[in-house]
Amino acid sequence: MKLGFVGCGTIASAMVTGLCSTRSAGPITLSPRNAQVAAGLASRFADVQIAPTNQAVLDASEVVVLAVRPQIASGVLSELRFRPDHHVVSLIAALPLECIRSGTTPAALVTRAVPLPSVALRQGPTAIHPPTQLIKALFEALGTAIELDDESEFDAFAAATAIMASYFTFASTVSGWMTRNGVAPDNARTYVGEMLRGMAATSLAAPDRSFNALAEEHQTRGGLNEQVLQLTTRDGSFVALDRALDTVLKRLQAGASQ
Template sequence: MRLGFIGTGTITAHMVRGLKASALADWPIVLSARNEAVAAALALLPGVTVAARNQAVVEACDLLILAVRPQVAKAVIGRLVIPPSRPVISLIAGLHIATVADWTGAQDICRAIPLPFVERHQGVTPVFPPQPAAMQIFAALGTALPVDDLAAYDAYAAASALMGSYFGLLETAAGWMVAQGHSAPDAAQYLRGLFGSLGDVLREKPVSFEQLREDHSTKGGLNEMIFYRFVQGGGSDAMQAALTAAFRRVQG
């Protein structure tokens, strides 16, 4: 199957590199030249070419992937003419399927939320609705999660926005350690090792998050104390409020 990408930003780069190291490596890929530097670098991979125009990408592919920023989506994809039978995967946050269909004429459309980890064939990608071709692609890039309900899909999109907060927590902890006299490299090395290992625990132990928290919190100990201070200080409420705000935003 020939894949076409409109938009050559970070996620497109991760997907293309992941696909070229997957069971679908022999599938040809044609890119738009929207980001010339990224497109040129990806074109060094076998079977990857760059089209002169966006419409040429549409005409050269069997499946089209829309990966442009929401702010410019209408200006970019609103000019495309997509055959109704052409499968389309939209990675554009907050853009509803009906809108994509109205702007382009496409009819076989799904939405997906791939994250950078697809390059390493890790992570879980929600697909709504579970279009067969999209499920095949994201299964090759890790785990494809079929979603039949729009509200559930939007909740996955909101939860995916926790990545910045995760690293922000580490940024805060590192800053605190430096204030206590540690060097920045030493603080970073310690926290990378700690949280990297906790990521391994998440993958290896499929138990509830509550159970994991209790397993890593001695009764009356420091882990328990910091978590309860976090909750009592409004941390949990602030996180839920932020997720709700993200959920409403992705709902459009």
């Protein structure tokens, strides 16, 4: 598969790194911006080349990944000439399928996908819509592909990706608290990271157990975990998270800029 990226920032870089890390990915053509990121990838991976223009990316590719920010997407697309045999993969979370289709005519197939930065390590889920065998295979090489028939369901997956920074802030809050209580920063960092890894492994090892069931199993009546859960629940932390996700979903559904 000849793969091309229009937009070479955080998520394109993660995909290219994941694809090139273990096996020959086939030729990958990058657009010239961001020049520094593109040059770094081209110097690390023999399969990667940088095109002089966005159009040259399309001309060299069968599958074209759109990885620009939503604010500039329509301007970028309006300058490009797609071919009927192009398969377009849009990572632009705020743009519905219909918008991408009309901006990439006459490309044969358009798929939306929402990979996460952990694809660089070939881990984590990527939701795709609509189900497309070729694109499922692309993201199976980078972790777990989840095919969705329904675009509104896809939007809920895209909204759920907005928890990443909060997750790391949660981890930072715990390790920072440990540090303020006398733990060396390196030890706190290692401890919290390994603790979170262990809990992720526990949940993946028991896919039939709901997260609520796991929360019950990880607290003793009158114990320390119950105490923290009760206090953070009483403070409204989880309701606030639920509401924040509502606002993200509304923003995505409105096609607003990120």
